[in-house]
Amino acid sequence: MEMIICKKLLNLKNEKRIPFHMPGHKRSLSAQDIIQMDITEIRDYDNLHHPEGMILESMEQLREIYGTQKSWYLVNGSTVGILASVSAVCQPGDEILMARNCHKSVYNTVRLLHLNPVYLYPEYSEEYDMFLDIGEKQKEEIRILLEEHPGIKAVVITSPTYEGVVSDVAGIKEILEPYGIPLIVDEAHGAHFIFSQDFPESAVSCGADLVIQSIHKTLPCVTQTALLHLCSDLVPGDRIEEMLSIYETSSPSYLLLASAEYGICYTQEHADKMQEYVDKLRRFRSKCAKLKHISLFTPQKNQVYDYDIGKLVFLTKASNMTGAELFRQLLERFHIECEMETAFYCLAMTSINDTSETFDRLEEAIFTIDEELDSVQREDAVKGLLFSRRPEQCRPVWEVRSGEKKSIPLEESIDEIAADYIYLYPPGIPVLVPGEKITKEIVANIKYYLYNGYNVPALTGGIIEVACSKSLPEESK
Numbered sequence: 001m002e003m004i005i006c007k008k009l010l011n012l013k014n015e016k017r018i019p020f021h022m023p024g025h026k027r028s029l030s031a032q033d034i035i036q037m038d039i040t041e042i043r044d045y046d047n048l049h050h051p052e053g054m055i056l057e058s059m060e061q062l063r064e065i066y067g068t069q070k071s072w073y074l075v076n077g078s079t080v081g082i083l084a085s086v087s088a089v090c091q092p093g094d095e096i097l098m099a100r101n102c103h104k105s106v107y108n109t110v111r112l113l114h115l116n117p118v119y120l121y122p123e124y125s126e127e128y129d130m131f132l133d134i135g136e137k138q139k140e141e142i143r144i145l146l147e148e149h150p151g152i153k154a155v156v157i158t159s160p161t162y163e164g165v166v167s168d169v170a171g172i173k174e175i176l177e178p179y180g181i182p183l184i185v186d187e188a189h190g191a192h193f194i195f196s197q198d199f200p201e202s203a204v205s206c207g208a209d210l211v212i213q214s215i216h217k218t219l220p221c222v223t224q225t226a227l228l229h230l231c232s233d234l235v236p237g238d239r240i241e242e243m244l245s246i247y248e249t250s251s252p253s254y255l256l257l258a259s260a261e262y263g264i265c266y267t268q269e270h271a272d273k274m275q276e277y278v279d280k281l282r283r284f285r286s287k288c289a290k291l292k293h294i295s296l297f298t299p300q301k302n303q304v305y306d307y308d309i310g311k312l313v314f315l316t317k318a319s320n321m322t323g324a325e326l327f328r329q330l331l332e333r334f335h336i337e338c339e340m341e342t343a344f345y346c347l348a349m350t351s352i353n354d355t356s357e358t359f360d361r362l363e364e365a366i367f368t369i370d371e372e373l374d375s376v377q378r379e380d381a382v383k384g385l386l387f388s389r390r391p392e393q394c395r396p397v398w399e400v401r402s403g404e405k406k407s408i409p410l411e412e413s414i415d416e417i418a419a420d421y422i423y424l425y426p427p428g429i430p431v432l433v434p435g436e437k438i439t440k441e442i443v444a445n446i447k448y449y450l451y452n453g454y455n456v457p458a459l460t461g462g463i464i465e466v467a468c469s470k471s472l473p474e475e476s477k
């Protein structure tokens with residue numbers, strides 16, 4: 001066997017790419033002695049699934065730092081925290097109110113538990129093809145949906161979004177209060193919030209019952225490290241632990257645990273560095289106001305509830321360039337690797353470990369590219385399309401996934417029932433969920449994305465999986 005992965009990774013440092021993407025440590029952690037820490041539960045070193053010693057002690061500190069009832073280290077990303085949280089509060093067949101822009105881990109729990117999802121569509125920017133916050137209109141909708149669906153057992157939202165938009169968690173919790181329903185907040189992109197007043201307030205102090213954070217995304221921690229916080233007594237902690245013991249690996253990596261603890265300690269102890277990071281962000285943002293064609297997404301207070309300035313979303317819509325082309329040029333010409341790209345923007349992720357030099361390099365690259373652009377209204381950029389359609393849910397997700405399916409060309413799928421998740425990656429939010437009806441408009445939208453070179457994982461070769469039968473079999477009704 002050849003060492004293909006190892007060789008490729010060992011060569012990465014020679015490529016001298018500047019990482020404006022996760023993980024938040026930006027490859028600047030020292031690797032010395034790491035292999036010495038690679039253990040799982042050996043004697044005297046505690047057990048993540050039954051912590052009684054050093055892991056418990058470390059988690060007690062988390063509780064104090066984040067001001068929670070209980071906090072758990074996770075070594076399988078926010079994904080495992082979301083699976084455990086939803087499973088802890090829902091029984092098979094329950095209804096769940098979930099924002100349509102939830103991560104696929106929420107959709108996967110819906111499928112595994114045979115839940116019946118009721119969707120809440122956050123505010124949506126057609127101009128940038130981007131979900132925004134859960135605004136006043138949607139809060140009113142939550143009230144109505146809770147009345148219409150008394151069986152709803154939990155509410156799940158994403159705040160901040162991938163692009164940094166934050167919702168009014170406290171306001172949403174206030175609506176749920178009389179119903180005694182837990183609010184689960186996927187704060188995967190907001191683990192840094194508690195470390196500076198210049199970031200939005202974390203959901204942990206806004207009344208959310210369960211909050212999940214990917215510390216590997218925005219803190220100096222290695223990939224897969226995450227936290228799950230229990231912030232109220234609405235959900236029993238032992239139920240969460242039971243679910244974590246089902247979903248999380250039985251051989252938790254102590255390397256990951258050590259990195260999680262290190263990244264949080266480091267950030268807490270380096271308030272000065274955090275302030276420098278915020279100053280760098282503010283300077284960078286104010287310089288970007290001078291760009292002629294590209295602009296930095298900076299929603300105002302009357303547009304969204306709050307915004308994370310650590311996300312640099314470069315909008316390209318007012319130029320003759322797509323976000324994908326900007327991503328490509330940054331990488332190929334300037335060795336700057338961003339986190340994600342769409343037709344309308346390119347997203348760079350920052351962290352406390354970004355240096356003045358990396359910010360300067362990004363600034364120089366963006367200004368150089370901007371100088372070369374023309375101000376034109378691109379023909380393909382007339383209107384965002386992604387989530388402007390609300391597909392009709394005709395059959396339960398689990399039922400379609402486990403039923404008979406067939407693969408057909410996308411063009412022939414109008415009026416059929418989707419049998420797989422159709423999503424663009426990133427951001428990984430499904431345009432179609434199994435059981436939803438495929439319409440002419442949805443097919444046109446998907447074709448638009450395929451034509452523009454988007455990655456649509458479930459649509460290899462333009463073939464889509466659909467259900468063989470369009471309605472529930474009589475015996476299961």
Ligand SMILES: Cc1ncc(COP(=O)(O)O)c(C=O)c1O
Pocket residue numbers: 076077078079080103105158161162186188189214224225226
């Ligand atoms: C909004 C959101 N939630 C959850 C996740 C899953 O996080 P993880 O990769 O830590 O499992 C992601 C991953 O990108 C995400 O963007």
